[in-house]
Amino acid sequence: MSAAGPDELGGDLDLTDPELASEAELAFEGALRPRSLEEFVGQSRVRGQLQLLLTAATLQQRTPDHILLAGPPGLGKTTLAMIVAHEGGRPLRMSSGPAIQHAGDLAAILSSLVPGEVLFIDEIHRMARSAEEMLYLAMEDFRIDIMVGKGAGATSVPLDLAPFTLVGATTRAGLLPNPLRDRFGFTAHLEFYDESELQQVLTRAAVLLGLRIDRDAVAEIAGRCRGTPRIANRLLRRVRDYALVHPSTGAGQRVGDADLAAVRAALDLYDVDPLGLDRLDRAVMMTILTRFGGGPVGLNTLAVSVGEEAETIEAVVEPFLVRIGLVTRTPRGRVATPTAWRHFGLADDRAPHASALPIDDL
Numbered sequence: 001m002s003a004a005g006p007d008e009l010g011g012d013l014d015l016t017d018p019e020l021a022s023e024a025e026l027a028f029e030g031a032l033r034p035r036s037l038e039e040f041v042g043q044s045r046v047r048g049q050l051q052l053l054l055t056a057a058t059l060q061q062r063t064p065d066h067i068l069l070a071g072p073p074g075l076g077k078t079t080l081a082m083i084v085a086h087e088g089g090r091p092l093r094m095s096s097g098p099a100i101q102h103a104g105d106l107a108a109i110l111s112s113l114v115p116g117e118v119l120f121i122d123e124i125h126r127m128a129r130s131a132e133e134m135l136y137l138a139m140e141d142f143r144i145d146i147m148v149g150k151g152a153g154a155t156s157v158p159l160d161l162a163p164f165t166l167v168g169a170t171t172r173a174g175l176l177p178n179p180l181r182d183r184f185g186f187t188a189h190l191e192f193y194d195e196s197e198l199q200q201v202l203t204r205a206a207v208l209l210g211l212r213i214d215r216d217a218v219a220e221i222a223g224r225c226r227g228t229p230r231i232a233n234r235l236l237r238r239v240r241d242y243a244l245v246h247p248s249t250g251a252g253q254r255v256g257d258a259d260l261a262a263v264r265a266a267l268d269l270y271d272v273d274p275l276g277l278d279r280l281d282r283a284v285m286m287t288i289l290t291r292f293g294g295g296p297v298g299l300n301t302l303a304v305s306v307g308e309e310a311e312t313i314e315a316v317v318e319p320f321l322v323r324i325g326l327v328t329r330t331p332r333g334r335v336a337t338p339t340a341w342r343h344f345g346l347a348d349d350r351a352p353h354a355s356a357l358p359i360d361d362l
């Protein structure tokens, strides 16, 4: 029997993949989601900016400006969109870029919005180009032009929309065309959380889950969750499983209480390393270090080498590796830092030909 008990996320699931979310996890996330800006931990600058924008809109009795939330997965973009709606007492409509593949898909959503509604479009950079163009006018004038007929006889019929607030979320702000980016009144760049913020996220989640956990155990999880609340909560859940299946016998401890030993055992079992690196992170690092002698190596070459989409490497893997100082981006490609060589216990025996490798895009 598995030492950590049944895992409703699936056996081969990567616990540190910030993009993954099963049905069970979505329900779990829903239960832990902060409902107000006050409850939302960290990102103090963004919180302050949002608070001002929402309060000003309330005072002026108008819909808040459109908001773009940019940053890696799992940092709270969906949560903030829900808070924008909740704080203003406005209904929320949720959609995503991949679900809007034709202008007609977007027209159907926009034309059915009620006054003041918040429209959340996740992964907005993946929306169809024709829909993007429709959105320009909708965001600016609360109006769209519907094309009726085809060819030379086609005419455009204007349709007025109810005033709404668009909240767009993207992991790739750079992919948004300028005309779309410019129509957002405010762009929030969400940053990875520091360890003290993650400890607050975890402590709050533990209280909501009814889990008693030691302070040093919380700190250990905070150090291994890639600066990402979604991963913090997920690891906490695995720790809870572990503590239940392997109760600690320490003085004063009840079955299910989690201590540092339980955290270490659970995270080691799930192959989460001390820096929080997951399998893909490690594959990317080992490719740069061993196959390309530490780099530089271009994004596409790297993606092909590890068998992953370049977009995933760029949006999910790389920001964290750069943030913790394992990789630097140079004009010639990605380069492993001395810290990376040390972390993986390798000697920097960089081959003289390494810098002559073909560099693709950057």
Ligand SMILES: Nc1ncnc2c1ncn2[C@@H]1O[C@H](COP(=O)(O)OP(=O)(O)OP(=O)(O)O)[C@@H](O)[C@H]1O
Residues within 6 Å of the ligand: 018, 019, 028, 029, 030, 032, 033, 034, 039, 040, 041, 042, 072, 073, 074, 075, 076, 077, 078, 079, 080, 122, 169, 201, 229, 230, 233
């Ligand atoms: N600031 C925060 N404070 C407390 N919990 C948070 C915070 N941000 C995120 N979380 C938790 O992390 C989970 C994931 O957050 P959310 O779904 O908002 O991320 P996201 O950025 O929208 O991710 P994706 O881009 O993958 O959709 C939430 O369910 C919530 O429980």
